[in-house]
Amino acid sequence: MPAAIILLLVIILYRIVFGIVGSADFGGLHNFAPVAAVALCGAVYLPRRLAVALPLVGLLVSDAVLNLVHYHLPLLTFEILPRYAALGIISMIGMAFRGRASLLPLLGASLAGSVIFFVITNTGSWIAAPEYAKTFAGWVQALTTGVPGFPPTWWFYRQTLTGDLFFTALFAGLMAWRTNPAGAATPIDSHGFAQ
Numbered sequence: 001m002p003a004a005i006i007l008l009l010v011i012i013l014y015r016i017v018f019g020i021v022g023s024a025d026f027g028g029l030h031n032f033a034p035v036a037a038v039a040l041c042g043a044v045y046l047p048r049r050l051a052v053a054l055p056l057v058g059l060l061v062s063d064a065v066l067n068l069v070h071y072h073l074p075l076l077t078f079e080i081l082p083r084y085a086a087l088g089i090i091s092m093i094g095m096a097f098r099g100r101a102s103l104l105p106l107l108g109a110s111l112a113g114s115v116i117f118f119v120i121t122n123t124g125s126w127i128a129a130p131e132y133a134k135t136f137a138g139w140v141q142a143l144t145t146g147v148p149g150f151p152p153t154w155w156f157y158r159q160t161l162t163g164d165l166f167f168t169a170l171f172a173g174l175m176a177w178r179t180n181p182a183g184a185a186t187p188i189d190s191h192g193f194a195q
Contacts, residue, residue: 003178004045005054007171011038012058019066031159035059036113037167039087043094044101045175051098052091059087082124086117103172110168114161119143122153 011034018029042055063080067073090113097106126132126142133141146153 004042004175005050007174008038008042008046008055008058011167011171012062015059015062016065019062020070029159029163031156032163032166033160034163034167034171036087036090036117036160036164037110037171039090040094040106040110040113040164040168041171041175043091044097044106045171048098051095052088055091056084056087060084078128079121079124082120083117086120089113089116089120101172101175103169103176106168106172107165110164111161114157114164117164118153118157118160 015033015035018033038055038059039052042058043051046054064075067075093109093113097109122142123139126139127134129142129147131147132138142153144152144154146156
């Protein structure tokens with residue numbers, strides 16, 4: 001448990017630092033963040049009583065730092081509600097992998113979680129943002145081209161998906177290494193991954 005908590009704190013610190021450093025630059029690592037990976041892997045690896053609450057509270061703390069200190073925005077806005085609803089769903093997906101996590105299924109869950117996060121949060125933006133027409137075409141715009149003057153939302157999704165997969169693999173790999181650090185022989189599953 002201590003290793004999972006330390007890794008969770010390091011990833012949240014990464015989110016804060018790169019949120020501040022890369023917030024004005026839409027190149028590079030913008031939106032390459034561990035948000036969904038923290039929700040997914042926290043639910044898989046943390047003790048049951050902390051599995052959902054600790055990752056979501058940690059993300060809320062990082063949101064508070066970024067919104068209140070860096071962006072000078074209120075913490076609670078309508079757009080934060082869909083984000084946490086999506087993260088709650090991703091945590092529930094992670095709960096299904098407790099005790100039997102292996103890399104390939106976790107990456108599949110990460111992909112599914114990334115799609116869920118994208119659709120729910122962009123639908124929330126479509127509902128809240130006055131730039132979007134409240135029509136089917138406006139919803140499609142929220143899921144594809146986004147608001148003029150910014151990169152298209154599919155670009156943000158590409159960055160988010162890449163970050164989710166990377167941080168899920170990192171978290172799962174480090175947790176697997178932690179349980180077998182000496183490199184002792186480990187059974188291999190049918191997908192070629194250590195069990």
